[in-house]
Amino acid sequence: xxxxxxxxxxxxxxxxxxxxxxxxxxxxxxxxxxxxxxxxxxxxxxxxxxxxxxxxxxxxxxxxxxxxxxxxxxxxxxxxxxxxxxxxxxxxxxxxxxxxxxxxxxxxxxxxx
Amino acid sequence: xxxxxxxxxxxxxxxxxxxxxxxxxxxxxxxxxxxxxxxxxxxxxxxxxxxxxxxxxxxxxxxxxxxxxxxxxxxxxxxxxxxxxxxxxxxxxxxxxxxxxxxxxxxxxxxxx
Numbered sequence: 585x586x587x588x589x590x591x592x593x594x595x596x597x598x599x600x601x602x603x604x605x606x607x608x609x610x611x612x613x614x615x616x617x618x619x620x621x622x623x624x625x626x627x628x629x630x631x632x633x634x635x636x637x638x639x640x641x642x643x644x645x646x647x648x649x650x651x652x653x654x655x656x657x658x659x660x661x662x663x664x665x666x667x668x669x670x671x672x673x674x675x676x677x678x679x680x681x682x683x684x685x686x687x688x689x690x691x692x693x694x695x696x697x
Numbered sequence: 698x699x700x701x702x703x704x705x706x707x708x709x710x711x712x713x714x715x716x717x718x719x720x721x722x723x724x725x726x727x728x729x730x731x732x733x734x735x736x737x738x739x740x741x742x743x744x745x746x747x748x749x750x751x752x753x754x755x756x757x758x759x760x761x762x763x764x765x766x767x768x769x770x771x772x773x774x775x776x777x778x779x780x781x782x783x784x785x786x787x788x789x790x791x792x793x794x795x796x797x798x799x800x801x802x803x804x805x806x807x808x809x810x
Contacts, residue, residue, distance in 0.1 A: 625803065
């Protein structure tokens with residue numbers, strides 16, 4: 585069964601350091617999403633890609649976060665510099681677009697010390 | 698307008714009992730209502746979903762009831778089992794276009810043996 589892959593699964597970093605997360609969506613899924621999930625809450629969208637183009641990044645803190653999907657397949661989310669409040673689970677999801685069934689990867693648990 | 702309200706925050710049910718989680722939405726443009734199941738340390742997994750053209754959808758022990766006029770929907774888990782212990786998120790989105798999913802705040806379900 586096809587799955588969304590993410591790495592690393594866990595990341596511990598000190599504040600002000602740079603971190604990067606990688607996502608490989610299900611093959612054939614043109615739409616890729618990055619969500620952030622704070623402990624005890626539901627996921628919230630950070631950025632949405634359609635192929636290699638950003639469709640929605642209205643909730644992405646652009647002063648420190650960046651995301652790219654250069655060839656329209658896998659994607660990287662970067663934080664620089666990391667802050668204590670960035671500690672969360674970062675989830676990647678993908679879908680065909682229509683129907684909008686989104687499948688999530690296992691996530692990257694980020695801890696900022 | 699974008700919120701999805703979910704209750705209860707936590708729920709304890711005896712094995713074999715019925716678990717019921719309720720959600721309400723505001724935006725009438727939503728036409729796709731998935732439920733996700735999440736185990737600790739894992740990404741959310743799509744459990745079951747419904748569209749507003751039907752009032753009920755059943756898959757095994759899981760049933761979604763949908764009330765379009767009240768803008769409410771609920772998840773019923775019949776014959777609840779200890780393996781059902783997880784956090785459940787209701788959500789809302791658009792079905793025929795790639796768009797973000799708006800998640801509820803989650804319900805932590807515990808099934809007592």
